[in-house]
Amino acid sequence: MRIRLKSPHGNAIVSLSETNERVETVFKDVIAPNNAELFKDQTVVAIKSGFPPKPIDLQAKLGDVIQNGDQLILELAGQTAADPTTPQSKQKKVATETEQLVNKLEIPSISIPDIDQYLILRNIPDDNSCMFNAIAYALGKPFDYSQDLRLVVSNEISQDPITYNEIILGRSNDNYCSWISKKDSWGGAIELGILLKTLNLRINCIDIELGNFIKFEDESSNPTNFINLIYSGVHYDLLVTNPTLSVDHKDKSSDLGKWSIDFEPVINQYSNKLLKLLQLRNYTTNTTTFRVRCLQCYQVLVGETGASKHANDTGHYNFGEVDK
Structure with a gap:
């Protein structure tokens, strides 16, 4: 079996003969020791495959979840793998302290001194509803609110078959309404254009690959609030502000993802700085040529x-x- 691996540190093609062991075991005992440049003494916290990439079960047998020719994307924790000669109690303490430090260092973010806040990229789950989920998060709603947003889109399209015709939609009006109502259908510019009118929002979509801001708004409605989405080529994430730089659920409850238009100049100034950081981290996929x-x-x-x-x-x- 040959698989292709991508990590934050590089790419490699790996050949494997053992497929009956657990994924976690194979990566820890076989792949990591022989491909140190991909891991840099970091531990694997998630492995994704498919399109869009989705996590695979690390406890499953490798042969059951990975096929010959698969491309796997590795997500690594910042902590160094524990030394097996260190007492277990000490290992746990060191890992915990290191993990706390890593959380502060590796969350994609930038400080905004003007308002004493951090601008933070919040990762949205890879479940084909990322655009809808990102907007729901910005509104302070749970992710299941995304289905309500899909219904708004479907109703608008069905009620205006002249604007939303087969040429615009790429399929019949009825077929598109049925398709976009399903939770595994991707949203894009059409859906953004409808939702910004309903929600009276300006939506800035920040394209990492192109390095620019794409502004979606209904100028006639004069929106008073805006949100900033991060688009990496195949996925939408969300920018929020928070006085605390953390991934703890309690701290994330203070996230603010919808701001008054008055704050747009300063938010976008620092969004552009964070964009450049994400470009350096290669946080993008070219969806046209890949x-x-x-x-x-x-x-x-x-x-x-x-x-x-x-x-x-x-x-x-x-x-x-x-x-x-």
Whole structure:
């Protein structure tokens, strides 16, 4: 079995013969020791595969969840793997203290001295509803509110078949309404255009690859609030402000993701600085030129459009990037 690995430190193609061991065991005992440059003494906290990337079960047998040719994206914790010669009680204490420090250092964020706040990127789950979930989070709503947002979009499109015709939608009006109502259908510019009118918001979509701000708004409604979405090529995250830099659930309850237009100059100034940091971390995917292979029928597809169409036509959702 040959698999392709991507980590924050680089890429590698790895050959494996043992597939009956747990994923976590194989990575810890086989892959990490032989590919030190990918791990830099950091431990694996999540492994994602498919398109869009989704976490795989680290406790499952490798052969049950990973196939030959898969591309795997590694998410690493900042702490150094514990020394097996250190007493267990001391290992736990050191890991806990280190993890707290890492949380402060590795959360994508930037300080805004003007308002004594941090501007923080909040990761939204990779579940095909990321755009809707990001907007729900910004509004202070739970993620299941995203289904209400889908209903708003579906109703607007169904009531205006002239504006939202087959040419604009790429499919019939009825078919699109049915499709966008499903929780695994991706939202984009059409949905943003509808929601900003309903919510009376300006939505700034920050494209990491292009390095620019794409402003969505209904100028006739003169919105008084705005939100900033981060778009990495295949995924939406959200920017928030918080006086505390933390990923603790209690601290995150103070997140503010919808701001008055009056604060837009300073928020966008620091959003642009955070954008440059994300570019340095290569927090992006080129959705137009990247090639993926369907791992169910092995067809090679180009870009997000090709992968999406193939998924809709065939029901195949397991993709891996093609080596260049």
